[in-house]
Amino acid sequence: MENRVEELQREIDNYAITCTDELEAFRLRFMVRKGSIAELFGELKDAPAESRPRYGQLLNQLKQSADRKYDSARKQLSALSTGEKQRHNDLTLPGRKLYQGSEHPVQKVLGDMKQIFRAMGFTIATGPEIELDSYNFDMLNFPKNHPARDMQDTFFITRKEGEDALLLRTHTSPVQIRVMLDDKPPIRVICPGKVYRNEAISARSYCVFHQLEGLYIDTNVSFADLKATIFSFAKQMFGSSVELRFRPSFFPFTEPSAEVDVTCYLCGGSGCKVCKQSGWLEILGCGMVHPNVLKNCSIDPEKYSGFAFGMGVDRTALLRYKIDDIRLLFENDVRMLEQFMQ
Ligand code: PHE
Numbered sequence: 001m002e003n004r005v006e007e008l009q010r011e012i013d014n015y016a017i018t019c020t021d022e023l024e025a026f027r028l029r030f031m032v033r034k035g036s037i038a039e040l041f042g043e044l045k046d047a048p049a050e051s052r053p054r055y056g057q058l059l060n061q062l063k064q065s066a067d068r069k070y071d072s073a074r075k076q077l078s079a080l081s082t083g084e085k086q087r088h089n090d091l092t093l094p095g096r097k098l099y100q101g102s103e104h105p106v107q108k109v110l111g112d113m114k115q116i117f118r119a120m121g122f123t124i125a126t127g128p129e130i131e132l133d134s135y136n137f138d139m140l141n142f143p144k145n146h147p148a149r150d151m152q153d154t155f156f157i158t159r160k161e162g163e164d165a166l167l168l169r170t171h172t173s174p175v176q177i178r179v180m181l182d183d184k185p186p187i188r189v190i191c192p193g194k195v196y197r198n199e200a201i202s203a204r205s206y207c208v209f210h211q212l213e214g215l216y217i218d219t220n221v222s223f224a225d226l227k228a229t230i231f232s233f234a235k236q237m238f239g240s241s242v243e244l245r246f247r248p249s250f251f252p253f254t255e256p257s258a259e260v261d262v263t264c265y266l267c268g269g270s271g272c273k274v275c276k277q278s279g280w281l282e283i284l285g286c287g288m289v290h291p292n293v294l295k296n297c298s299i300d301p302e303k304y305s306g307f308a309f310g311m312g313v314d315r316t317a318l319l320r321y322k323i324d325d326i327r328l329l330f331e332n333d334v335r336m337l338e339q340f341m342q
Helices: 002-014 020-031 036-046 052-091 105-119 173-182 223-238 291-296 314-320 334-340
Strands: 130-132 156-158 166-168 187-196 208-218 244-251 254-263 280-289 305-312
Touching: 002 036, 002 052, 020 036, 020 052, 036 052, 105 187, 105 208, 105 223, 105 314, 173 187, 173 208, 173 291, 173 305, 208 223, 223 244, 223 254, 223 280, 223 305, 244 280, 254 305, 280 291, 305 314
Parallel strands: none
Antiparallel strands: 130 166, 156 166, 187 208, 208 305, 244 254, 254 280, 280 305
16 A cells, blocks of 8 residues: 555656646546545555554545645646737737937037037036026126016016016026136136027917027137137038128127128028028127126126127027927927937
């Protein structure tokens, strides 16, 4: 009896159950009423009385080990079959397209601009988009009643009599002030960023857009330095054949001031719809930093001089990528953005 129990135990241990048919064969071989374990139980009554309890114990252990093996094999097989079903279901579905992110057209243009100025020795400075009235206007030499302060142009956040108001910056020039207050000359920075104006929204203007401003302060900086810098930038940005035109202009924080046009890089200067047949496109405003602005930042205007310039980034993106509505740049519509993948 002992030998046969041992033999059956070995057989159970080595029994390979890899599919439901084998599981069923195992059950029929060991577990049913006519199986080999039940058969041994049947023989118990013929065994000598003194050995019966020990044999009974051995047979119980054998039966339990067969039960355990059967249960664990059944669980494993059923887990496998549900996994398989799921995999099969997935295989019948069409593949999911993975969208790769892409650089926004405005960031592409901004990246090119930054690179050109970085190569000329400018470093990048940034400032907050929620700005103090005094940095956005007063320190930049805006008279108290200047029309640009009008509610129509500026988004005010807090505005109390006798307090410095908080507003959304209307240009990146307050970053100049922050840089001049923090650093002493020589200063050579560009300030890229978002600016906000309370304008009627249309295909051509939006309440938020991007500017890139430049500031250079040192001893003996002249208008010729400004012209050379802008000229070098324009050739790299718009092509080596562009010509420049400086028109006298006005900004409270620069004197003298100018606006700069480049020959239209779409028609080469012969006149088209974009340049309104003039052959010129306005690209930026600039000038020599006003002595009052230097004084406001404790920089001696007798010793130092400097130039500043500021340009819009979005319009260049619109022209470069032939986008006809500025609002498309801010709506984050994937159908529009995915056209700029590469
Ligand atoms: N801040 C001016 C604007 O927003 C641009 C500018 C910057 C002009 C620096 C001159 C010098 O229109």
